[in-house]
Amino acid sequence: MTELINFVTVSLILVGIGVYGLVVKRNAIRMIFAIEIIANAANLNLIAFSRYLGDIQGQIFALFAIAIAAAEVAVGLAIIIIAYRLYKDIDVAAYKFLRG
Amino acid sequence: MADAAFIGLSVLTVASAIFALESREIIYGAIALAVSMLGIAGFFILLDSPFVAMFQIAVYVGAVAVLVIFIVMLVRTEALFSATEDRGRRIAGLIFSLLMMVGIGVLLFSSLFSTAEFSPLMEKIVTKIGTEMLTYYSPVFILLGLTLAGAIIGALTLARREDSDQFTSASPQYKKIQIDKNAEEKEQI
Numbered sequence: 001m002t003e004l005i006n007f008v009t010v011s012l013i014l015v016g017i018g019v020y021g022l023v024v025k026r027n028a029i030r031m032i033f034a035i036e037i038i039a040n041a042a043n044l045n046l047i048a049f050s051r052y053l054g055d056i057q058g059q060i061f062a063l064f065a066i067a068i069a070a071a072e073v074a075v076g077l078a079i080i081i082i083a084y085r086l087y088k089d090i091d092v093a094a095y096k097f098l099r100g
Numbered sequence: 101m102a103d104a105a106f107i108g109l110s111v112l113t114v115a116s117a118i119f120a121l122e123s124r125e126i127i128y129g130a131i132a133l134a135v136s137m138l139g140i141a142g143f144f145i146l147l148d149s150p151f152v153a154m155f156q157i158a159v160y161v162g163a164v165a166v167l168v169i170f171i172v173m174l175v176r177t178e179a180l181f182s183a184t185e186d187r188g189r190r191i192a193g194l195i196f197s198l199l200m201m202v203g204i205g206v207l208l209f210s211s212l213f214s215t216a217e218f219s220p221l222m223e224k225i226v227t228k229i230g231t232e233m234l235t236y237y238s239p240v241f242i243l244l245g246l247t248l249a250g251a252i253i254g255a256l257t258l259a260r261r262e263d264s265d266q267f268t269s270a271s272p273q274y275k276k277i278q279i280d281k282n283a284e285e286k287e288q289i
Contacts, residue, residue: 002106004216007143008208010110014117016201021121024193029172033120033133036164040140043156051147054219056228059149060237063229066152066159067244071251073164077171078255084175085261 007048014041028080028090032073039069106146113139127172134165151226 014037021034043062050058080090087094113136120133137160144153208214222228233241 005214013114016197017117020193020197024190037117047144047147047149051218059152062152070159071248074251074255078258081259
């Protein structure tokens with residue numbers, strides 16, 4: 001029988017994968033992928049706990065979180081496009097302009 | 101039945117999440133990310149929240165994945181392969197994420213949640229979500245709409261080329277530049 005702990009475990013594994021990608025990858029698009037995986041894991045947690053508590057609030061928060069993530073992806077990809085235009089590269093180590 | 105679906109979905113989601121980060125070609129990674137998000141939507145259906153699952157499919161698989169695939173196609177292919185990560189960094193990241201997973205996992209499995217059981221099924225979920233969204237959460241709902249509009253306008257403004265009308269062959273500036281170039285070439289001759 002699937003219970004709360006199973007879903008939270010899957011969410012934990014996804015967060016681990018996302019953190020690994022965010023630490024290791026230098027490709028800007030892959031870093032966006034990693035952020036998306038982490039956001040999805042957080043949504044899964046919200047829904048699982050909403051089901052566990054029998055409360056609707058978790059689902060509403062998840063809906064808001066999905067919409068915010070969509071906005072974040074749009075802006076992030078636009079920033080990648082500009083950076084690619086400036087540097088002709090999507091390696092984040094090449095983006096020297098903002099380095100202090 | 102639910103067990104088999106759960107195991108299948110977990111394997112699909114986790115495997116495609118790993119493939120999204122580790123695939124050789126980034127376009128396959130983008131497709132794998134879409135599959136991983138579909139797996140998450142399957143989890144939402146298993147958790148008896150079909151409305152959020154539909155929203156997830158519409159927004160993530162329908163909009164975000166398509167957006168990512170377009171961006172991957174816009175960026176030159178050689179640039180996608182130039183980013184190389186060194187071995188030490190990869191091992192350090194692996195150790196860091198494994199430590200984090202083991203730490204949180206130990207905490208989680210020793211807590212009360214490890215034996216927690218789901219409460220009985222809710223009724224009229226979509227009705228409740230609609231009522232809450234348009235009453236208690238209505239300011240948040242409006243702010244969310246404004247945020248999305250702002251993000252889309254911001255993204256369009258950011259990605260717009262400043263010099264775009266200069267370099268289309270139909271614009272008068274372009275013709276002027278061409279005439280100037282021709283005159284310079286003639287002078288040089």
